[in-house]
Amino acid sequence: MAATRPRSVITSLLGATQPQSGLRVCGWARSVRKGKGVAFVALNDGSCLAHLQIVITEDLANFAEVTRAGTGACFEVIGDLVASPAAEQQWELQAAKVTILGAADAEYPLQKKRHSFEYLRSVAHLRPRANTFGAVFRLRSALSFAVHRFFQERGFLYVHTPIITTNDCEGAGELFRVTTLDPRHPPLVDGQVDWSQDFFGEKAGLTVSGQLQGELFATAFSDIYTFGPTFRAENSNTSRHASEFWMIEPEVAFVDLAGICQLAEDFFRYLVQYALDHCREDVRFFDERVAPGLLDRLQQLAQTPFGRMSYSDAIEHLQRSGRDFAFPVTWGSDLQTEHERYLTEEVVGGPLFVTDYPKDIKAFYMRLNDDNKTVAAMDLLVPRVGEIIGGSQREERLPLLEQRLAEYDIPVESLDWYLDIRRWGSCPHAGFGLGFERLLMYLTGMENIRDVIPFPRTPGQARF
RNA sequence: UCCCUCUUAGCUCAGUUGGCAGAGCAUCUGACUGUUAAUCAGAUUGUCGCUGGUUCGAGCCCAGCAGAGGGAGCCA
Numbered sequence: 001m002a003a004t005r006p007r008s009v010i011t012s013l014l015g016a017t018q019p020q021s022g023l024r025v026c027g028w029a030r031s032v033r034k035g036k037g038v039a040f041v042a043l044n045d046g047s048c049l050a051h052l053q054i055v056i057t058e059d060l061a062n063f064a065e066v067t068r069a070g071t072g073a074c075f076e077v078i079g080d081l082v083a084s085p086a087a088e089q090q091w092e093l094q095a096a097k098v099t100i101l102g103a104a105d106a107e108y109p110l111q112k113k114r115h116s117f118e119y120l121r122s123v124a125h126l127r128p129r130a131n132t133f134g135a136v137f138r139l140r141s142a143l144s145f146a147v148h149r150f151f152q153e154r155g156f157l158y159v160h161t162p163i164i165t166t167n168d169c170e171g172a173g174e175l176f177r178v179t180t181l182d183p184r185h186p187p188l189v190d191g192q193v194d195w196s197q198d199f200f201g202e203k204a205g206l207t208v209s210g211q212l213q214g215e216l217f218a219t220a221f222s223d224i225y226t227f228g229p230t231f232r233a234e235n236s237n238t239s240r241h242a243s244e245f246w247m248i249e250p251e252v253a254f255v256d257l258a259g260i261c262q263l264a265e266d267f268f269r270y271l272v273q274y275a276l277d278h279c280r281e282d283v284r285f286f287d288e289r290v291a292p293g294l295l296d297r298l299q300q301l302a303q304t305p306f307g308r309m310s311y312s313d314a315i316e317h318l319q320r321s322g323r324d325f326a327f328p329v330t331w332g333s334d335l336q337t338e339h340e341r342y343l344t345e346e347v348v349g350g351p352l353f354v355t356d357y358p359k360d361i362k363a364f365y366m367r368l369n370d371d372n373k374t375v376a377a378m379d380l381l382v383p384r385v386g387e388i389i390g391g392s393q394r395e396e397r398l399p400l401l402e403q404r405l406a407e408y409d410i411p412v413e414s415l416d417w418y419l420d421i422r423r424w425g426s427c428p429h430a431g432f433g434l435g436f437e438r439l440l441m442y443l444t445g446m447e448n449i450r451d452v453i454p455f456p457r458t459p460g461q462a463r464f
Numbered sequence: 465u466c467c468c469u470c471u472u473a474g475c476u477c478a479g480u481u482g483g484c485a486g487a488g489c490a491u492c493u494g495a496c497u498g499u500u501a502a503u504c505a506g507a508u509u510g511u512c513g514c515u516g517g518u519u520c521g522a523g524c525c526c527a528g529c530a531g532a533g534g535g536a537g538c539c540a
Contacts, residue, residue: 034499036497039499040499051500053499053500086498089500105491106490106492111489113490114501121532232539234538239534389540448533449540
């Protein structure tokens with residue numbers, strides 16, 4: 001293997017401006033077409049959606065072997081980049097030497113045809129080699145970088161909030177338990193598990209949100225964000241929920257609800273524009289093969305301002321709609337999926353902030369409004385995906401926060417450290433959480449969260 | 465967790481009133497001097513999800529179980 005020669009990346013070869021000789025290219029065969037005396041291999045190295053056509057002629061010593069290698073095999077090719085005489089591609093690689101690095105036989109699960117996403121999920125260890133998943137994971141990588149770029153350009157501090165937490169009451173769902181106790185013989189006190197003998201000396205679990213720790217850092221660095229994995233042990237079986245997912249949570253001091261909505265809108269639009277600017281080929285692929293109309297929708301979104309509507313106005317809209325909803329619309333109950341879809345898809349026809357929800361259906365840390373009935377909360381709803389961002393202005397007034405904790409039966413001692421930032425140097429602050437996978441669903445048009453995360457974890461499923 | 469649907473060849477799927485298990489693609493063999501998920505000709509491929517029941521006879525009807533998908537709730 002001529003490893004000393006540098007490897008040329010296919011995406012840069014396809015954009016070449018002139019022929020080049022003596023190149024070394026490596027990749028996986030997507031198809032091998034054999035004619036008399038000549039064969040063509042469509043080679044992909046993951047650097048882009050497009051394949052590089054390798055031209056192999058009969059005079060190569062291992063011509064028969066190479067043309068038998070078939071779909072899925074891994075090749076190293078030494079050859080010259082030349083203008084292609086055929087119409088389908090500008091450049092092709094005329095092979096001088098082909099080495100089969102790894103053969104693939106007929107059992108190879110990915111064939112040169114379209115597979116269902118359900119089937120590809122069952123071979124999630126190989127699906128990155130499929131066109132759609134190549135596009136998904138290139139976009140995922142690019143957008144991860146875009147998230148950091150957006151915040152770093154604005155001087156936000158990136159903070160690594162803990163994965164293991166001992167907060168049992170973050171108000172965001174069930175935690176996965178983290179323990180080193182012997183499940184067959186846990187230490188007992190009065191018939192109950194004695195968590196004080198566990199590894200951390202108390203009950204611990206995986207984080208459901210970095211928000212509370214994010215707030216601590218916001219009261220020191222003013223503008224911060226987190227971007228990391230989040231875990232929820234909810235028995236949710238839907239196309240929009242996963243047990244392990246990635247969340248982006250900015251927390252900003254000295255802004256109110258309107259300010260945090262503006263940040264969320266700028267952020268979301270930035271990410272859409274980034275995908276259009278940097279992942280054009282992949283987005284176009286999704287538009288053609290996965291979700292027709294996607295490109296227009298994204299281009300439009302990058303320009304139009306988002307709608308804003310208070311919860312109370314939303315209720316009025318729904319009540320006046322004349323629609324026969326499965327769930328009744330009354331002030332004080334939460335908006336159902338059907339209501340959210342009506343508002344974002346039919347009333348506004350684009351992303352919509354719904355703000356100022358009744359306090360009883362929202363978390364304890366959200367700031368009480370002057371009407372004493374609502375809190376300074378916001379959800380960003382988008383067509384097709386639904387709720388993509390949830391955020392709020394946080395309650396910075398200690399007595400009011402303590403009162404809210406009491407209403408939720410949360411012992412004050414368990415969150416004394418959280419209350420401390422209200423005791424000393426408290427300030428108005430606000431933040432939100434964006435589900436990274438839901439963002440990717442919106443950007444790709446993929447309809448199942450399991451298909452935008454490399455190895456999905458859902459109830460009953462943690463394979464690979 | 466609840467409701468609905470699905471499970472047949474490696475993949476995608478058809479299978480009539482309960483009466484011999486099918487097609488396309490893939491694979492294999494052959495043909496073709498440049499193909500574009502090549503094309504053309506031929507060939508191979510089955511625990512009909514599992515367990516039980518009804519019946520002379522079950523892929524088809526019934527029951528249970530398992531897995532998957534869609535919807536709902538919870539949320540990001």
